[in-house]
Amino acid sequence: MKVSDLSRLTGTPVGTIKYYLREGLLPPGRALGATLTMYGDEHIQRLRLIRALTARGGLSIAATRDVLAAIDQPLDPLATLGVVHYALPTPVDAAETDAVGEQAPQVDQLLGAMGWDISEESPHRRALAASLMDLSRLGMEYSTEDLLPYAELAAAAARLDLDRLEDIEDRLRLAEHAAIVVLLLEPVLAILRRLAQEDESRHRTAWARTTDGAGPRSTTRPVDHPRESH
Structure with missing residues (x-):
């Protein structure tokens, strides 16, 4: 595919793609002539990963380059985890x-x-x-x-x-997933914790209301207290 097709499929501006190429984040395409370069599915996957690392993971271009280099080698997954950990702000x-x-x-x-x-x-x-x-x-x-x-x-x-x-047996895919687990799963875990806090708060409030007039109010829900649907 041409760079214009790559841009359309990934939602990445052509100028940004060329910047990633200059910075070494994106591997070069296959030159078919002086002005024509073709790109493949691997470039689509890499662009999505770069966006995840920078936009979602908050990594700088330099830190993203280090992480991608670790993925490309590829290192042992534990070593890749270390590279990602040390790249985090x-x-x-x-x-x-x-x-x-x-x-x-x-x-x-x-x-x-x-x-x-x-x-x-x-x-x-x-x-x-x-x-x-x-x-x-x-x-x-x-x-x-x-x-x-x-x-x-x-x-x-x-x-x-x-x-x-x-x-995961494929070493390249393994290294890539190691980076994803560190950077992209963290927001999921944080959101799950907030959801759990909201649920716990609602149930404690509901339980406290049922104890009004029946002695001291407890803010702790007993483990065997039946959950009510919201």
């Missing part, structure tokens, strides 16, 4: 490095309590410290004991992620 402000450092011992304590093998160079150590610092400034203190149940849920989600990758 973190909320650490350089001016707040010392303040973030105050939370580092708690991060180390949590990782130790979970028995997690995390590199000292992992940017997510500092990202977690920065997030805990922000919570602390708002008067929301989370101890290691408070965070452990959340960490255990995260560990369960991580096992599900890696289980799905194990079923």
Whole structure:
């Protein structure tokens, strides 16, 4: 297909496609002459992935190039996951490095309590410290004991992620899915959590109303309390 067809099928402007080609994000097409280059289905797939990484994943062009390079090699899926993890932006402000450092011992304590093998160079150590610092400034203190149940849920989600990758035999497709799992599944998990919070809030409110006049109001729904349809 011509570049105009590629643009139409993917919804990507021709100028953007040429920019991706110059930046090395998109592999060159097959030249059929001085002014004619043809592209294939692999270019459609790559453009969709680039859009997902940049628009959905929020990666810069440079970070996207690193991720795509890892996919193209391809590396071991765990190595690809590492490339994607390190490419993700973190909320650490350089001016707040010392303040973030105050939370580092708690991060180390949590990782130790979970028995997690995390590199000292992992940017997510500092990202977690920065997030805990922000919570602390708002008067929301989370101890290691408070965070452990959340960490255990995260560990369960991580096992599900890696289980799905194990079923993929093609190494290139495996590496591509590793990047997708990290970048594109995160918003799904966040939305599922919000939906669950909304559901839990509605049921707790409904349960509290049924206890009016029958003693102290409880905001905790018993596990055997029948769910009512909305």
